[in-house]
Amino acid sequence: MSGRSQHQPHQIHRQRAFSRSPDDYPVPPGSPNIPALRDVEAEVERLALVNDIGQSTADVVRAFCAYMREDLNLKYNVEGTTPKTVEQALRAVLDKATVCSKMQDCVTYLEICRNDHAKSDARIVQFVEKHDNAIQDHIKRETEKEAMKQKEWQRFNDLIEYKFEMLGKLIEGDEATNELKKKASQSDMLQNKNSTLQQLLDEATAAVKEMHRETEAKTSEIRKLQGELQGLSNGDATTQRSLIDANKRADQKEKALRDAAQEAESLRQDKANLEAELRQVQDTLKEDLENTRDELRALKNVHRQGDEKLTKKLAKSLEANAKLYEELCDAKGSLRVMTRVRPLLDADAGEEVEYFDTERTSEGLGKVQSVGIPDYRHWSIPAQQRGEEPKIEYYGDFEHVFDKQAANADVFDEVKPVIGTAFNGKKACIFAYGQSGSGKTHTLGTAAMAATPEEGGIIPRSLGMLAQWISSRKDTWSYTVHAQFLEIYSEKVYDLLAGTREEVKIKVEPVLGTKQTHHYADCSSREVTRDDELDMDEVAGLLDTAAKNRRVRSTVKNDQSSRSHSILTLRVVGTHRTEGAENGQPRRTEGVVNLVDLAGSEKFDMSADKTSTIEGTQINLSLSVLRKVIEQMGNPKATRTSFRESMLTKLLEPCLGNGSKVIMLAMVSPLKKDYDETKNTLKFAKEAKSAKMQTIRGPDNLTRSPTLASASSSSASSPSHSSRSAINRTPRIPVPGGAAAKSSPVSRPPLSRSGTFQQTPPRLNTGVASRSRITSPGSGSARTPQSSSLNALKSTNTGDAQRYREEREFSRIGRSGKPPAPLVIERDISSLPLSPSSFRERIASAQGCHDNDDYPPVPRPKTPTTPTSESRVPRPTSKLGRRNAVRRPSTASGPRRETENE
Numbered sequence: 001m002s003g004r005s006q007h008q009p010h011q012i013h014r015q016r017a018f019s020r021s022p023d024d025y026p027v028p029p030g031s032p033n034i035p036a037l038r039d040v041e042a043e044v045e046r047l048a049l050v051n052d053i054g055q056s057t058a059d060v061v062r063a064f065c066a067y068m069r070e071d072l073n074l075k076y077n078v079e080g081t082t083p084k085t086v087e088q089a090l091r092a093v094l095d096k097a098t099v100c101s102k103m104q105d106c107v108t109y110l111e112i113c114r115n116d117h118a119k120s121d122a123r124i125v126q127f128v129e130k131h132d133n134a135i136q137d138h139i140k141r142e143t144e145k146e147a148m149k150q151k152e153w154q155r156f157n158d159l160i161e162y163k164f165e166m167l168g169k170l171i172e173g174d175e176a177t178n179e180l181k182k183k184a185s186q187s188d189m190l191q192n193k194n195s196t197l198q199q200l201l202d203e204a205t206a207a208v209k210e211m212h213r214e215t216e217a218k219t220s221e222i223r224k225l226q227g228e229l230q231g232l233s234n235g236d237a238t239t240q241r242s243l244i245d246a247n248k249r250a251d252q253k254e255k256a257l258r259d260a261a262q263e264a265e266s267l268r269q270d271k272a273n274l275e276a277e278l279r280q281v282q283d284t285l286k287e288d289l290e291n292t293r294d295e296l297r298a299l300k301n302v303h304r305q306g307d308e309k310l311t312k313k314l315a316k317s318l319e320a321n322a323k324l325y326e327e328l329c330d331a332k333g334s335l336r337v338m339t340r341v342r343p344l345l346d347a348d349a350g351e352e353v354e355y356f357d358t359e360r361t362s363e364g365l366g367k368v369q370s371v372g373i374p375d376y377r378h379w380s381i382p383a384q385q386r387g388e389e390p391k392i393e394y395y396g397d398f399e400h401v402f403d404k405q406a407a408n409a410d411v412f413d414e415v416k417p418v419i420g421t422a423f424n425g426k427k428a429c430i431f432a433y434g435q436s437g438s439g440k441t442h443t444l445g446t447a448a449m450a451a452t453p454e455e456g457g458i459i460p461r462s463l464g465m466l467a468q469w470i471s472s473r474k475d476t477w478s479y480t481v482h483a484q485f486l487e488i489y490s491e492k493v494y495d496l497l498a499g500t501r502e503e504v505k506i507k508v509e510p511v512l513g514t515k516q517t518h519h520y521a522d523c524s525s526r527e528v529t530r531d532d533e534l535d536m537d538e539v540a541g542l543l544d545t546a547a548k549n550r551r552v553r554s555t556v557k558n559d560q561s562s563r564s565h566s567i568l569t570l571r572v573v574g575t576h577r578t579e580g581a582e583n584g585q586p587r588r589t590e591g592v593v594n595l596v597d598l599a600g601s602e603k604f605d606m607s608a609d610k611t612s613t614i615e616g617t618q619i620n621l622s623l624s625v626l627r628k629v630i631e632q633m634g635n636p637k638a639t640r641t642s643f644r645e646s647m648l649t650k651l652l653e654p655c656l657g658n659g660s661k662v663i664m665l666a667m668v669s670p671l672k673k674d675y676d677e678t679k680n681t682l683k684f685a686k687e688a689k690s691a692k693m694q695t696i697r698g699p700d701n702l703t704r705s706p707t708l709a710s711a712s713s714s715s716a717s718s719p720s721h722s723s724r725s726a727i728n729r730t731p732r733i734p735v736p737g738g739a740a741a742k743s744s745p746v747s748r749p750p751l752s753r754s755g756t757f758q759q760t761p762p763r764l765n766t767g768v769a770s771r772s773r774i775t776s777p778g779s780g781s782a783r784t785p786q787s788s789s790l791n792a793l794k795s796t797n798t799g800d801a802q803r804y805r806e807e808r809e810f811s812r813i814g815r816s817g818k819p820p821a822p823l824v825i826e827r828d829i830s831s832l833p834l835s836p837s838s839f840r841e842r843i844a845s846a847q848g849c850h851d852n853d854d855y856p857p858v859p860r861p862k863t864p865t866t867p868t869s870e871s872r873v874p875r876p877t878s879k880l881g882r883r884n885a886v887r888r889p890s891t892a893s894g895p896r897r898e899t900e901n902e
């Protein structure tokens with residue numbers, strides 16, 4: 001407290017000093033300490049400058065110095081005071097001042113704060129004062145507003161109340177309206193009711209009126225009746241009379257009733273009589289019926305006996321027919337040549353037509369079947385200028401000439417006797433020759449597509465005939481048929497029925513009893529019979545497969561030109577059911593038919609590509625070899641044959657001789673542009689025809705010694721011959737298609753050690769130069785001819801070809817005598833599409849066209865099957881007329897060509 005009280009005056013003083021600079025303190029003149037004090041002040045300033053001391057401290061020192069100066073000036077204004085003392089005093093003061101200054105600083109700070117607070121308070125007070133008024137105003141205004149709101153609120157409440165009041169009134173009004181409406185509707189109803197009641201009332205009134213009227217009327221009526229009654233009661237004669245009449249009528253009716261009763265009685269009597277009569281008749285009839293039944297039974301027995309006799313007779317007559325048939329074929333010759341002129345097709349529109357004369361009459365011979373075409377080669381220009389016609393060059397006399405109106409059925413009628421001989425155990429071969437597009441495939445029926453079954457060619461018709469043949473002989477014969485379909489393309493052989501396109505190997509086998517060898521295709525054949533019937537589905541499937549597999553190509557002449565030769569071989573083995581069965585040697589026939597669709601002969605085409613050129617060359621080469629062979633066979637001076645020069649003739653070798661019946665179909669185009677090829681084909685046909693005249697002979701006749709040839713042809717019937725022959729020293733494989741294939745019931749050797757012929761493996765290539773390969777489970781690979789050569793040798797000693805087959809069969813089956821495993825045919829034709837008119841239909845349709853009893857064939861009426869072609873080229877009446885007529889329009893719808901009159 002004392003310190004504080006001490007410092008209070010200083011404090012006040014210092015407060016004043018803060019506001020002064022050192023210069024404000026003047027140094028009293030003459031003061032000895034003054035310079036030292038100045039130093040202190042300077043030092044303080046310096047220290048303050050370098051921040052060694054705080055500003056407040058510096059201020060304190062400065063204030064103190066100033067104080068001291070004053071003090072000194074006041075107290076020590078004496079000379080002699082030493083600066084050292086002053087300085088020490090100053091230093092002590094300074095130390096004290098430092099402490100003080102710190103305390104002073106706090107005090108000052110507090111003071112400042114207090115001042116600031118005071119200022120703030122003042123400002124606050126000022127602010128409060130300043131704003132207090134505004135607040136007061138605001139409160140005042142708010143209060144006023146509140147009052148107004150209260151007022152408004154009051155008004156609003158008043159309004160609401162008013163509205164509620166009005167609403168209540170409105171509701172009351174609605175209720176009143178509804179009430180009114182109800183009352184209105186009630187009033188309507190009442191009105192309606194009222195009007196209804198009124199109406200009812202009106203009606204009732206009217207009814208009452210009516211009743212009144214009626215009452216009045218009744219009353220008047222009653223009165224009237226009363227009047228009448230009065231009149232009646234007076235009694236009159238009229239009523240009496242009517243009563244008498246009524247009585248009479250009643251009597252009459254009674255009488256009529258009595259009469260009717262009498263009649264009914266007599267009728268009842270009649271009925272009883274009739275019933276008795278009927279019973280009598282029935283008894284008599286029953287008796288008759290019984291008698292008739294007995295008679296019928298007796299007749300049936302007689303008929304059965306007759307039937308059996310008839311069946312036997314029929315079988316005999318069938319055989320006699322077949323024999324006659326063969327004789328007919330023999331009489332007609334081994335090689336028969338027929339020509340067919342293709343009709344015009346739509347594709348031929350605009351083409352110039354060749355003239356054909358097919359009705360040549362030869363003096364002394366009557367009509368002969370030949371083909372005449374104008375010899376344009378020798379039709380010189382001067383002759384043309386002179387108006388001369390070209391000379392007609394004739395080719396023939398052929399077996400038959402089918403003109404453009406002939407149908408496939410007509411062709412088949414001509415060739416079917418030959419096919420029939422094959423079914424009966426002979427060999428037959430039908431081949432179609434001609435330029436590309438001339439109709440070979442159409443005639444043979446090998447194409448996959450045929451618009452209708454009726455267009456079916458020789459192949460489907462033959463199969464139809466075969467089916468008929470087998471079924472009609474079912475009672476007496478059992479047949480097994482095997483089929484093989486080969487294709488020769490570029491001198492390579494393929495199996496058309498196989499799923500693959502692998503080349504078939506050609507092997508050579510010796511012919512039993514001869515020095516001959518034959519070629520055969522080493523591939524499997526298909527059995528097409530099942531349950532003693534021709535399996536039509538199987539056959540149709542095979543034909544479809546073959547048609548699909550055959551190589552065809554579009555050429556200038558034909559859209560679907562066959563680029564290969566195809567050979568369908570059918571081997572028909574028949575076993576008689578009874579004849580010889582009792583002693584184990586059933587009568588057996590084995591026939592082969594070959595149906596050959598040759599590739600089209602062609603002119604060399606400069607513009608053709610390499611493949612076509614090679615193809616064409618190969619085709620022409622093989623055809624020329626065939627031509628050469630036929631020529632050699634017809635030439636008695638020929639010493640050799642060219643069978644081995646081409647694959648075609650190699651395979652056809654066995655069926656072109658050795659008693660085989662051959663038909664050549666020479667196909668020609670009707671177009672003038674094909675003149676050269678037509679002439680060429682006709683020339684070949686003419687040559688073949690003359691070959692027939694020389695009696696066709698097989699290669700044996702030409703190349704073998706007469707002894708061997710005869711041995712070959714009669715080996716089946718002369719068992720001793722082979723033993724005489726030198727060849728019995730060499731193992732030989734019998735070729736049943738040779739002499740052994742012939743039907744020879746008498747000389748048949750014992751059938752087999754193991755069983756019947758049904759167990760014969762399906763070998764096909766008998767009679768043609770091919771041999772089937774058999775694939776059966778467990779039997780391993782195909783059996784080759786050499787594998788059974790030992791057995792063949794043994795059998796050769798017996799001299800019987802049939803026996804050799806038996807031996808071979810026996811060895812194939814095995815010594816155990818077990819029958820062979822079933823034949824397995826591996827093929828997959830599921831992916832092949834069926835043709836629109838499938839072979840099945842074509843065969844079935846052909847089946848209905850002929851039966852087995854029509855031998856010799858009855859010529860069918862020649863109905864044109866292609867009316868368009870018929871209409872295109874009408875038959876000319878005269879030769880010249882015909883010649884001119886051939887240039888008529890090619891199609892009915894196509895462009896017409898002017899008749900060219902030369």
Ligand SMILES: Nc1ncnc2c1ncn2[C@@H]1O[C@H](COP(=O)(O)OP(=O)(O)OP(=O)(O)O)[C@@H](O)[C@H]1O
Pocket residue numbers: 341342343345406434435436437438439440441442443558560561562563598599600601667866
């Ligand atoms: N008699 C015919 N009636 C109706 N059309 C026929 C007749 N002959 C042939 N054709 C038709 O002529 C065309 C050619 O016939 P096809 O294919 O049979 O000739 P091709 O001689 O076999 O020929 P390629 O040797 O080139 O195979 C075919 O469209 C065929 O339908």
